[in-house]
Amino acid sequence: MVRELAIEGYVILSADGMLADGNGVMPPELKFDGDQRFFNDALDQADLVVHGRNSGEQQPNSPKRRRIILTRDVAALAADPSNAMATLWNPAGASFAAACARAGVTRGTAAVIGGPAVFGLFLDRFDTFWLSQAPHVHIPGGEPGLPGIPGRTAQAVLAAHGLRPAEVRVLDAGHEVTVMAWRRKTPAHALQ
Numbered sequence: 001m002v003r004e005l006a007i008e009g010y011v012i013l014s015a016d017g018m019l020a021d022g023n024g025v026m027p028p029e030l031k032f033d034g035d036q037r038f039f040n041d042a043l044d045q046a047d048l049v050v051h052g053r054n055s056g057e058q059q060p061n062s063p064k065r066r067r068i069i070l071t072r073d074v075a076a077l078a079a080d081p082s083n084a085m086a087t088l089w090n091p092a093g094a095s096f097a098a099a100c101a102r103a104g105v106t107r108g109t110a111a112v113i114g115g116p117a118v119f120g121l122f123l124d125r126f127d128t129f130w131l132s133q134a135p136h137v138h139i140p141g142g143e144p145g146l147p148g149i150p151g152r153t154a155q156a157v158l159a160a161h162g163l164r165p166a167e168v169r170v171l172d173a174g175h176e177v178t179v180m181a182w183r184r185k186t187p188a189h190a191l192q
């Protein structure tokens with residue numbers, strides 16, 4: 001099978017591995033201009049954005065981006081009545097390949113942006129997972145960023161799913177925020 005759709009993940013986590021607070025809200029302490037720019041630029045390059053119903057990037061270009069939104073409100077696939085660029089997808093009723101076809105994107109790059117259960121669904125399929133970390137932010141009682149946290153670190157979870165650390169970029173030197181690319185040596189088949 002020819003690989004035509006690369007799958008990339010994006011998250012920023014606190015030092016204790018959280019992506020949101022205990023109320024499911026991403027706190028302002030996890031927002032850094034350098035990371036927001038990196039994230040915005042990456043999504044501008046992506047052909048498709050994939051996320052759960054409670055996530056979303058809320059950027060100026062968001063309305064222009066084709067996206068798939070996971071929800072159990074639909075049996076399989078449906079148009080999103082509130083967004084002509086969005087396809088609603090329930091993985092229990094349709095494959096990711098079918099969702100991509102319905103969204104009109106079958107090649108290029110899909111950016112998966114959370115939340116945790118959505119990352120979990122793609123852990124064995126990511127070609128690259130961009131792990132941003134804010135080492136001086138702690139969110140006690142927060143929402144773990146990946147399935148397996150806090151028992152394991154984000155790095156251990158990614159490694160257990162065949163991803164390996166590659167290049168690192170500094171996104172905010174003052175706050176020591178970095179992003180590390182975790183890459184798969186042998187690409188998985190995306191469209192399954």
Ligand SMILES: NC(=O)c1ccc[n+]([C@@H]2O[C@H](COP(=O)([O-])OP(=O)(O)OC[C@H]3O[C@@H](n4cnc5c(N)ncnc54)[C@H](OP(=O)(O)O)[C@@H]3O)[C@@H](O)[C@H]2O)c1
Binds near residue numbers: 092
């Ligand atoms: N720090 C970061 O980088 C980052 C990244 C992502 C998210 N966040 C934050 O995390 C919070 C949202 O987290 P969340 O846990 O609510 O995650 P979410 O994945 O955005 O939303 C969860 C909802 O998505 C749908 N869903 C998820 N998995 C599904 C599946 N396997 N099948 C069908 N539907 C599925 C369900 O929608 P229905 O209820 O409609 O069925 C579920 O209630 C937000 O505050 C967001 O800003 C932060």
